[in-house]
Amino acid sequence: MNQIVPPPVIADLQPKSRRVNKRHHVAAAGDWLRRHQRAIRWLQWHVVVIYAVLLIVPVLVPLPVDSARIWNNVSLFARFVFWGIWWPGVLISMLLFGRLWCGIMCPEGALSEMASRHGRGRAIPRWIRWPGWPFTAFVLTTVYGQMVSVYQYPGPVLIVLGGSTLAAILVGYLYGRNHRVWCRYLCPVNGVFGLLAKLAPLHYQVDRQQWEHRPPHIGRVTRINCAPMVPLRTMESASPCHMCGRCAGFRDSIELSARPPGSEIIAVSARTATVWDSLLIVVGLMGVTVGAFLWASSPWFIAAKQWAAGRLVGLGVFWPLEQDLPWWLLTNYPGNKDVMSLLDGTVLIGYIGMITAVMTMAVGMPFAVAARILGPSWHGQRFHHLVHSLLPLAACGIILGLSAQSVTLLRGDGFPLNWVDDARIAALACSSAWSLYLTWRIAGRYRSGVRRAVATGFVLAGIVAGVLPWIMLFFVW
Numbered sequence: 001m002n003q004i005v006p007p008p009v010i011a012d013l014q015p016k017s018r019r020v021n022k023r024h025h026v027a028a029a030g031d032w033l034r035r036h037q038r039a040i041r042w043l044q045w046h047v048v049v050i051y052a053v054l055l056i057v058p059v060l061v062p063l064p065v066d067s068a069r070i071w072n073n074v075s076l077f078a079r080f081v082f083w084g085i086w087w088p089g090v091l092i093s094m095l096l097f098g099r100l101w102c103g104i105m106c107p108e109g110a111l112s113e114m115a116s117r118h119g120r121g122r123a124i125p126r127w128i129r130w131p132g133w134p135f136t137a138f139v140l141t142t143v144y145g146q147m148v149s150v151y152q153y154p155g156p157v158l159i160v161l162g163g164s165t166l167a168a169i170l171v172g173y174l175y176g177r178n179h180r181v182w183c184r185y186l187c188p189v190n191g192v193f194g195l196l197a198k199l200a201p202l203h204y205q206v207d208r209q210q211w212e213h214r215p216p217h218i219g220r221v222t223r224i225n226c227a228p229m230v231p232l233r234t235m236e237s238a239s240p241c242h243m244c245g246r247c248a249g250f251r252d253s254i255e256l257s258a259r260p261p262g263s264e265i266i267a268v269s270a271r272t273a274t275v276w277d278s279l280l281i282v283v284g285l286m287g288v289t290v291g292a293f294l295w296a297s298s299p300w301f302i303a304a305k306q307w308a309a310g311r312l313v314g315l316g317v318f319w320p321l322e323q324d325l326p327w328w329l330l331t332n333y334p335g336n337k338d339v340m341s342l343l344d345g346t347v348l349i350g351y352i353g354m355i356t357a358v359m360t361m362a363v364g365m366p367f368a369v370a371a372r373i374l375g376p377s378w379h380g381q382r383f384h385h386l387v388h389s390l391l392p393l394a395a396c397g398i399i400l401g402l403s404a405q406s407v408t409l410l411r412g413d414g415f416p417l418n419w420v421d422d423a424r425i426a427a428l429a430c431s432s433a434w435s436l437y438l439t440w441r442i443a444g445r446y447r448s449g450v451r452r453a454v455a456t457g458f459v460l461a462g463i464v465a466g467v468l469p470w471i472m473l474f475f476v477w
């Protein structure tokens, strides 16, 4: 009897073959990284040298005078490179390639791993494993950076970045063997990098079925050292992975793969989102970071300072207006007419605290209401999952805030950069739309119909609240 074979559907075949090709190319890139670990280490040492030069040389030369320019003053040049190119570039790379920067180029990670290779190799203590470090370290570093004007002066840069590097080496020397304990648990930007990597279109994917059927001695690679100690068999998030490529091909089960940008947030974050993630996104990125970028341009900050000064003078208390502190505690550069009094410092911390409180309420409340609408009762995990949809906007804000440094420097040097405002509007619009799209998709996992639409509407209010400070900073003040 003749068997009826359905004709092949060309539309099914062609995209599949293209997908296979694309998949093959992406996986080959992961294999290439695994095979070129020596070249990666060579690259890392070059980045270490550049980093050290940019960190140390500006401290050894006098502060720039008014006529100094990026191209004729090493201090201004280093400032431009660090805050205008390096950090925004690293953040953008997280969105494009995951934490490739951490695994391939980060000088701190390389030094910490090297120290760990030759160090004491002690067990990692419980205090280091505390999951609140990414949030706490990020907030403390951000606020301290503002108190000492880290974006303006080389001394504070040396303390903040150099201090972090020394701590990374010390932790590497004391704990773990051939691992990056610092990067995994303590690095102040570990949490932010891990969150942004969730949006990336690349990740290392584990085929669990294949894993179970392949003994470890079979595969393109049989021994690996995953420096950030990712549990490979159960890895489902790009957050902890440094994209170093060492595990590509392990048990023939792990390979670099492409995925739709943000897909991890829609699916995987339902299980993996935590309260610390929500704190870092809502309080840290949408609150503290916004306050830190806003205060220097804010008329409210000036008004608060004048009000507090008037009250103190009225009470006959003058010392908070006159007392300053060493430059490593509070900005103190009399030669540049840039000295913060104790009152300035107090108002600065109060201002960042107030903005953080307002933004946390303005952004967090609509998300809380939306999370409640999407279920029969309140469920914290649903809220944390929804909050992950804010990541595109949070990432856009921090990139725009950092790049504002380079825009200011370049404009001061005669580059008009007339297109910048349009680019800022486009970036805010696109990231807000992306956040809203992620919300819609996440909401669809819990409810359909009216509840889904109403919940998305509430989140839209939170997104608008998150955009407003940037509008004020770039277009109103």
Ligand code: SF4
Residues within 6 Å of the ligand: 103, 204, 224, 225, 226, 227, 228, 229, 230, 232, 235, 240, 241, 242, 243, 244, 245, 246, 247, 248
């Ligand atoms: S899981 Fe570990 S070894 Fe594999 S790419 Fe990520 S960091 Fe490297």
